[in-house]
Amino acid sequence: MSRDEVVALAPSATIKACIHAWNDLATNYPWEVSYAAISGLEMGSTSQAVELRLKLMRETMSEEEIEAARSARESNSLAKRTGLSPDILVFQSHHAYKDQFHGGSGLALMQKYGTSRALQEEMLWAAGAGVEIFCVMREEIDRLARAAIGLAPGEQVRLKIQDA
Numbered sequence: 001m002s003r004d005e006v007v008a009l010a011p012s013a014t015i016k017a018c019i020h021a022w023n024d025l026a027t028n029y030p031w032e033v034s035y036a037a038i039s040g041l042e043m044g045s046t047s048q049a050v051e052l053r054l055k056l057m058r059e060t061m062s063e064e065e066i067e068a069a070r071s072a073r074e075s076n077s078l079a080k081r082t083g084l085s086p087d088i089l090v091f092q093s094h095h096a097y098k099d100q101f102h103g104g105s106g107l108a109l110m111q112k113y114g115t116s117r118a119l120q121e122e123m124l125w126a127a128g129a130g131v132e133i134f135c136v137m138r139e140e141i142d143r144l145a146r147a148a149i150g151l152a153p154g155e156q157v158r159l160k161i162q163d164a
Contacts, residue, residue, distance in 0.1 A: 012144060018137040025126055025133075032113045033126045040127025041134055043107055 011019070025037040043049055057066050110127075114120040143153050 012140055014140040015137055018133050018140070021133045022130070025129065029122070029126065030119070032110070032119060033122050035113075036110055036123035037126040037130035039107070039110065040130040043127065044131065046107065048107075 022037065026034045029037075054066070110120075110123050114123050146153060146155065
């Protein structure tokens with residue numbers, strides 16, 4: 001599909017629901033909670049979050065399972081799974097790298113402005129909700145992209161990129 005065809009498509013009901021959910025978080029809660037819903041997306045990439053995730057995984061997973069999960073999260077993994085050159089996927093690696101720093105400042109702001117236990121709990125809930133909404137939206141984007149090229153959900157293909 002051309003970019004124009006993609007842009008002309010109406011969003012799916014799932015993507016609309018995700019957008020409405022984020023809009024709800026942004027407009028119906030205190031600003032601290034709204035901020036947490038968005039900054040939670042970046043906090044998962046901070047060094048502290050990565051260390052905590054590794055600690056939690058070690059409690060329930062073998063080292064082989066941990067390594068498989070870790071390699072699936074690396075930016076080069078997308079290149080391996082799709083057959084696309086890592087150079088073509090520059091945005092993915094740069095964005096993930098920058099989130100290490102954005103997420104830390106987001107957490108610092110949440111700590112600074114989360115002045116009561118109730119507000120802190122609401123901010124943590126919103127951060128988790130924002131991540132869950134993002135995951136639903138990403139799954140829907142993946143489903144739509146696969147359907148657009150005739151693949152079943154979860155089906156993988158190796159693409160061959162030819163130099164021009």
